[in-house]
Amino acid sequence: MVWDNARTDPDEVQFLRPDPIPRSWPASRTLRDGPSPVTCGQFRDDVLTLARGFVAAGVGRGDRIGLMSSTRYEWTLIDYALWSIGAITVPVYDNSSVEQTQWILADSGAVGCVVETAEHEAMVHDVRQDLPGLRQVWRIDGGDLIALAGQGRTVDDAEVEGRRRAVNGGDVASIVYTSGTTGRPKGCVLTHRGIHCDVLAATEALKELLHPGASTVLFLPLAHAFARLIQVGMVYRRATMVHCPDLAAVPAQLRRYRPTFLLTVPRMLEKAHDKARRRADDGHRGRLFGLAERVAVRYSRALDRRRGPGLLLLRPAHAVFEVLVYRKLRGAFGGRCRMAIVGGAPLGERLGHFFRGAGLTVLEGYGLTETSPALTTNTPSAMRIGTAGRPLAGVQIRVADDGEVLARGPVVFQGYWNNPEATRETFTGDGWLRTGDLGSVDTDGYLRITGRKKExxxxxxxxxxxxxxxxxxxxxxxxxxxxxxxxxxxxxxxxxxxxxxxxxxxxxxxxxxxxxxxxxxxxxxxxxxxxxxxxxxxxxxxxxxxxxxxxxxxxxxxxxxxxxxxxxxxxxxxxxxxxxxxxxxxxxxxx
Missing domain, CATH: 3.30.300.30 (ANL, C-terminal domain)
Known part of the structure; x- marks a missing residue:
């Protein structure tokens, strides 16, 4: 994707880097108000430069490299640089404990690790004696990526090109350790083919959102497979992405960059709704907001009826609240955002109707780390609020007799790293993945998740x-x-x-x-x-x-x-x- 984009549309802006730190990775140019644009051509050059550095450092095909960092441009750059030489990215959440970090690096057999900060570096140093296979640690904010780039000047571009062309769909792209609500994290082995199939299916289903000219501010951790899917989808569709590592800075970044869509989780939408309600209460307009909320929900529910919202009462009331409430609510997301993709957990039906009625359509999907990760999604033209949508192309969904959702398709992972017993347990005898979630499928094929089997x-x-x-x-x-x-x-x-x-x-x-x-x-x-x-x-x-x-x-x-x-x-x-x-x-x- 990176090389194709650079060849076909080199000047399209792929990323905007807010206030880049030169010692982490230099910016090619900076706009007057601060951010540094990275075109498709520049991104390919950055990936190639860092890939040469990893080759010079001895990173081989199939080597596992840990990546412990917040959501930032360098995360994406490292990911693609490793992929381009056939290495395997092993994400580690930037707030992981010492024990979690040690377990992931040890279990994956990582030979190197990229960390973001001195604190991360010290954490890895503290467990280094338990990681005999770990040869090198590079620190992003310590200038180590720039040093790697300098080291890579001795490597010919043709060597990287040969490594890149040798990568095939069946090769492992990443081992993603589940954050998990129970037990010790297990490493999900994801292939290039699985990720590629998922991205193609998801971006086709969501082509109204993901296209050149579209943009988003990504603030979810890239160590999570859901955010990673959007990263790859944005690159594939040549849309523009802004990384935001600090949740506290998200409101300001949304106002600054005015994205066309958002990627989020239900809890964040709940908080946005509650914040709007609190502001109305503080301004003695709580009753007005309550009425606007009821109108939004009724309006959204009416959109699902053949006749739509009534002309006599509902449409005029909605038009009034569009001026008084809804427009201001959307302003908190930058003003241009009219759609959001939500995953990670089921979204409440009333909340889904409220946001759609207020002009922000929330498309709920469903998936697992084990499925690369997306399995189903609602789309702008085919959505049913309260469900997780219908299966993506190539994905099959069925519900077992005990209510567990089962899945099959090219996006399903190979198994758990170093854990054949867990792999056997997660598949049925005829090859269906046990998701661990309970749900139902209606007559139109929409999946509804009702809970976790373990819960x-x-x-x-x-x-x-x-x-x-x-x-x-x-x-x-x-x-x-x-x-x-x-x-x-x-x-x-x-x-x-x-x-x-x-x-x-x-x-x-x-x-x-x-x-x-x-x-x-x-x-x-x-x-x-x-x-x-x-x-x-x-x-x-x-x-x-x-x-x-x-x-x-x-x-x-x-x-x-x-x-x-x-x-x-x-x-x-x-x-x-x-x-x-x-x-x-x-x-x-x-x-």
Whole structure:
């Protein structure tokens, strides 16, 4: 793709580098307001230059090279440079622990590792004695990539060209270790063919989004297969990508670069919605926002009907709120963005309708690291909110008798690195991948995910339930940040609830409570009453046996740093249960 783009459209801007750091990788030129554009031709030259450096450093075909960095231009550059010489990229999340880093580098047999910072370098140094195969470590912000480029001047372009042409579809492109909500990470072996098939199918399905002239600000970690798919799709379609390594800087970058579409996860859309609602409340326009929200949802639902939104009431109301509310909401995403791709976890149906009604169509998809990763997606012309869409070209989906979603196709991985037992367990006898997710497929082929098989709870009374949908309902309350149900082999269902730190000060002041932390007030009647009301609303949507009977408000929110959330903000249930075991036991004391 890189070489084809440079040959056919060398002047198309492939990347915009916000405020590039010269010692990390030099910029060819810089625009007046700061960013450095990288054309297709320049990107090919950068990839070739760094590839020569890796060859000079002794990186061979099939060698595994760790890559531990935040989302930045150099991540993409390193990825393609390694691929172009037949080496294998092994991503490591930039916030991984020492133990996780050691395990991934050791299990993959990495012979080299590129790190971003001095802190990362020190982390690898601390476990170097446990990594006998690790020969070299290069630090991005220490100038090591530039030094590699200098070292590569001794390598002829023809040598890189020969290595590049020797790479075939069956070769391993990457070993991606699942962040996982349970257990030790397993290395998913992804081939060039699998990634290529997935990118071709996904970009064809989403061609209205991915095309020359389209742009996005990528802020999800590239160590995650979902963001990696968009990286390759952007290169393939010659669209423009801006890397943003700092989540706190995302709002400013969206305003600065005004992308045409976004890649995100459900939790971030939930936070965007809650932030808009809080701003309306702070400006004493909460009632107006509530009405605008109801109109957006009704308008979106009407779009799925043959007659569409009614002319008498709904269309005029929608037009009014377009001026008063919706346009400002989209302005937070830069103003040009009218579509978003979401994955990593199911998106709430009401939230999907709200954003579409407000002018930002959210296309939900589904996939796994093991499937390169995309399996299904909604598209602008074929979407059903509340589902994960229909299978991509070449992908087959079926649902087993126990409700587990099974998949088959060229995008499915070869297996887990160094783990034949786990590989055997993840495939059926006739070759279908067990996804571990529960779901259903409707008569039109749309897949709906209802939960994780491992998360299914069976109460002491024998009641089986999937917690995700009830958790989602409780989380709709503006004061709630996270919810995790418990109750497996227990007499009833209970919930652990965390409070949104942004919403807390305003709610606390409105109830004339002292200016203290959640932890100091989590037993207060006012706070417990508020959460009880949210739980009662959720309970009204499920059977009596599935209802949450009691709950505990935790003193702090779940975070990545404490190991309770994955990089895509999904709850690591085992970690939460380990941290709050005593609190969970207290919910069942006396029963």
């Amino acid at each position: 299914i709870m069976v109460t002491a009374a024998g009641q089986t339930l999937a917690p995700a949908q009830i958790e989602e309902r409780i989380r709709e309350h503006p004061l709630v940040s996270q919810v995790m149900l418990v109750g497996d082999r227990r007499p009833y269902v209970a919930a652990l609830v965390t409070i949104d730190e942004q919403a807390w000060p305003r709610w606390r002041a409105a109830h004339e409570l002292p200016a203290v932390s959640v932890g100091q007030l989590r037993r207060s009647p006012e706070l417990r009453g508020e959460i009880q009301a949210a739980i009662e609303r959720a309970n009204a949507t499920v059977s009596h046996a599935e209802q949450v009977k009691t709950f505990d408000i935790l003193p702090r929110d779940f975070t990545e740093d404490t190991g309770e959330l994955t990089p895509t903000l999904k709850i690591k249930r085992e970690a939460v249960q380990a941290h709050y075991g005593a609190d969970i036991d207290a919910l069942y004391r006396g029963h």
